[in-house]
Amino acid sequence: MASLRELRGKIKSTKSTEQITRAMKMVAAARMRKSQTAILAARPFAVKMERLVRELALLQERDAAAGDAIGAVHPFFERRSAGPEMLVLFSGDKGLCGAFNANVLRSSLEWLRARRGRKTLCAAVGRKGRDMVHRLRGYDVEVVCELVGVFPKVNFTHAELLGRAVIDAYEKRGASSITVIYNEFKSVAQQKLISTELLPIPAPPSAPDALALPDYGFEPGRRELLSALLPRVIKAQIYRMLLESQAAELAARMNAMDAASKNAKELREAYVLDANRTRQAMITKEIAELVGGAEALAG
Amino acid sequence: MSDKRLTVELVTPEKVAWSAPADLVVLPAFEGEMGVMPGHQSFLVQLAAGEVRVTDRGEVKHFAVSGGFAEIKDDEVALFAETAEAAELIDAERAHQALERARRSALQKSPGALDAAEIEAAMLRAKTRLRVSRRGGGAPPRTGG
Structure with missing residues (x-):
């Protein structure tokens, strides 16, 4: 003894x-409450935007099927066969938050491993994700954007920054697709790892139903409008993901602590x-x- | 026609700024102002920085928006703006300062092309806010506190 x-x-x-x-638990709890209200406030915008985009995607498909001239596909809807794939991973800056970072990093590594030997692009949010990407050896990964030290005070300018990098990679570097991996804030006790495609804008699951679609008028022209609207949609989605990830991290930290x-x-x-x-x-x-x-x- | 009304929703990435029924909405569309009444055709409009006027039973509300989009569909008007402020809530003093700041930086020599565009946008935003705050008979510039 x-x-x-x-x-x-x-x-x-x-x-x-x-x-x-x-x-640490108390601090995380207080911050989480704040970022929880931020998400709840930001969700309507993202949800409405997504609904609008779904309709536009349907419209796009219908017109493409009809061989309509104005239906010429906007690059954000286009399915490309060539070009590097891109990964955007949302991790945290700090540890001590349970499996939060480990989950994101593991799933990102899996994604990268499946594409070993091919050139890929990557954008990392959070110090943990950035460090992981920098430690990689034997992968042909080019980091196009790093966002470090943004938590727990994410705002729309961060989404602007990341959004611009993502759109640049897609438009100028000819990335064929952009996958995002982030933690969604389901509830205080639960975070859900989401891996989804940001670009090209996924085709709507339902078959295009010409009757249900409104015939939109566009001002300015449809093409100009889409080129102004879609980048903003992407940024709005990225903003929501940043907020989700932030709240999820704080919730995970609170539980761990x-x-x-x-x-x-x-x-x-x-x-x-x-x-x-x-x-x-x-x-x-x-x-x-x-x-x-x-x-x-x-x- | 009087029984048909519009549902207006003004959302920004940060929050739902305002939502209420209305009889008439005037939007600062890309190519000039555009009035929307119940029964309007489905429309997708890009918004310039400017003033949104919402008329509800003769009562007019003013908002300053700084660019964005509006979707008009089935008597629902969804405004996606980057920022949106009700006239009463605009701080005229701050808008004034922002305008002054933009003017000053415009006078400094050789701003890059990008800066020039940004300064112009900032000026436009500040001017819009000032105009809207005057229109809405907004609160006088705050002093102290």
Whole structure:
């Protein structure tokens, strides 16, 4: 059994760890509440935009099928066979948030491994993701954009920056597709890893139904309007992903720190019990010795 | 016709700025102002920086938007703006300062072409906000506090 002094040292250090993890949990909780409201406020915009784009995509398909001249496909809808694929991964800047970063990095690595030997482009959000991409050896990956230190204060300018890099890669570098991997904020206790295609804009699942589609008027012309609208749609989506990832990270950290605090508490209690037992054993031993000594003297 | 009304929703990437029924909406469309009443054809419009006027039972509300899009469909008007502010909420003082700042940087020599465009956009935004805040009889410039 450990000595009393050792046990007291352990109690002290466990206690200070517990205090740290508890403080981190509180900070994460407060920040998470804030970014949760930010997402809830931002979702209507993204959802409405997505619905609009779905309709435009349907319209695009219908006109392409009809061989209409104005239906000439906008590059964002075009399915390309050649060109490097691109990955955008949303990780965090800091650790101590459970499996949050590990999940993103693992799934990104899988994506990259499947394309080993081919040239790929990559954009990394968060320090963890950037470091992972820089550590890669034997992959033909070109990093076109890094966004580090943006959490927990994401705003639309960050989405602008990343969005511009992504669109540049697609338009100027001829990227054939852009995949995003991020954590979605499902609830406080749950984050969901999402891997989806940002560009080209995915074809709507339902068959184009000409009757249900409104005949839109466009001002300015359809092509100009699309070229102004679609980049903004992409940026709005990226903005939502940044917010989702931010809230998910904070939620993950909160849970991880909560678990850590609980563990520390349990451990500390076990040590305290041990220490008390040791102390009591020593006292009992001393009394026994005293009694033994007195009896010997009296005898 | 009086029973048919528009549903107007003004959304920005950060929040739903405003949402209410209306009788008439005037948008700062790309090629000039555009009025929308119930029964309008489905339309997709690019918005310039400017003023949105919403008339609801004779009452007019003014908003300043800084570019974006509007979708008109089935008597629903969805405005996707980068920023949107109600006239009453515009801080005229700040808009004024922004305008001054933009003017000053425009006067400095040899700004790059990109900067020039940005400065112009900033000026346009500030001017729009000032105009809208005056139109809406917005709050007077705040002093202190």
